[in-house]
Amino acid sequence: MMDLSLLPDGGVGWLDASGDHSDIVISTRIRLARNLEGYAFAGRARDGERLRILSQVEQAMSAMRGSHQGVLLRVDEMPPDDRLLLHERHLVSRELAGLDPQRPVRSGAAVHLTRATSVMVNEEDHLRLQAIESGFRISEAFNSVYALDADLGERVPYAFHNEFGFLTACPTNAGTGLRASVLIHLPGLVLTKEIAKVLAGLQQVGLTYRGLYGEGSEVVGNFFQISNQTTLGRTEGELLDYLTRVVIHVIEREEDARKVLLRDAGYIIEDKLWRAYGTLRYARSLTFDEVMSYLSSVRLAVGLKLITDLSVYTLNKLLIFSQSAHLAHAEARELTTSEANLARAKYVRRILADDTGSTR
């Protein structure tokens, strides 16, 4: 099994809840899509071409110094459990990990990781450069990925067009190739039934939303990823400013909704949140969807300062480490669904008890 200590910060430094608005915004992620000159895009390329792309990129990366020095993992040579583990950590996409039986992992699929950045190689585009930051930190994430892009772009030739900008396999990413996603927790807007209006509003102003794992994923636990839809015809700065303003507005609406909830339905809400906490503290078997849903309530209770002895970091950690591949990794064996549910409940009880300093 993969040695996760090889990963800088375990690849999850962004869980530490150190960023702005971290009780509402879990993380800020910015990715740049880039392709190399002289090859077909990864979906069209032959196996040999993708391997040559990887070796060209690997050579360029091994010459990078300072904060851009990292580890390169060959995703195409990993067993399925390890690929799922990387996906659960949000380090590789479902596509790169080859998790759909109809679309198995491609030869040359790899990921390069540093403390603040990751680069997927041979995903839909040859390169997907990405930076993830804790909380709402657009400019920090952008600075990291922009510097990496400049460094790498001097070492390998990107496909670039004077009119259309950086060229990508899907024209929806062409131009800047930039997609910024803010992972945000909006239980107040869901409970006050304002969420549909807010989401419709996002689409009217040219933004879009997705579930926890990006494109095609469902919304669970009231977690939404808000991101820009267009990538061409505006500068990177303009795209990010615009997203920032709208996300700040959404955060304010969420804060207002939480005040309304407490004012109009105080004890009903309090009861609901404490029941969720009680379940997580004492249940003996939990599915991942149950954990997500109860964690959403507990996170809201922490945000409302009803629960004061739990850290947001602990809640973030539970989101990642209570997933199936992580539980199997911790137990160092494969788990059946019911074994995983037992292991999950045990893990959640232990982490919550440790954080609050009480008995299990």
Next chain:
Amino acid sequence: MVCDVCKEADAVIQLTEIEGTGVRLRHLCERCAAERGVETTAAPKPQITDFLQSVHQAMQATQGDAARCAFCSSTFRDFRSTGRLGCAHCYDAFEKSMRDLLRRVHGSSQHIGRNYESPASHVVPDGGTANELRDRLRRAIDAEQFELAADIRDRLRGME
């Protein structure tokens, strides 16, 4: 709730406007919303439907399905069915369609973001490297583009 503008009809649209650094929420009736260019007849469509529709329209307007990229041998039909281009050269091979499509999807086809210059040592002349030509040759044969394949084979022989 009544419309913020005409103060008569029922508000059915909530419009988020961004002016300078401020965000303003307005509640509008269907007519006042339409006057401001807001689509009122249906809920916003998911992005992919819009996108595929744009691809379809772009194709009908400007490009035959059979148009083919000489670098990767993809046709415009391939793009239409998958939504993915085969290589960077497809943008030139289907240039007019791509320009129309990008304008529909992004509102503009002119990149104004980060400028980029390829590292000089890597600049490849028009013909490409031998490895590149071999890849192109295999793709041309796969796509049964034998005339193109023969042309590439001759250029490879010239290099060798």
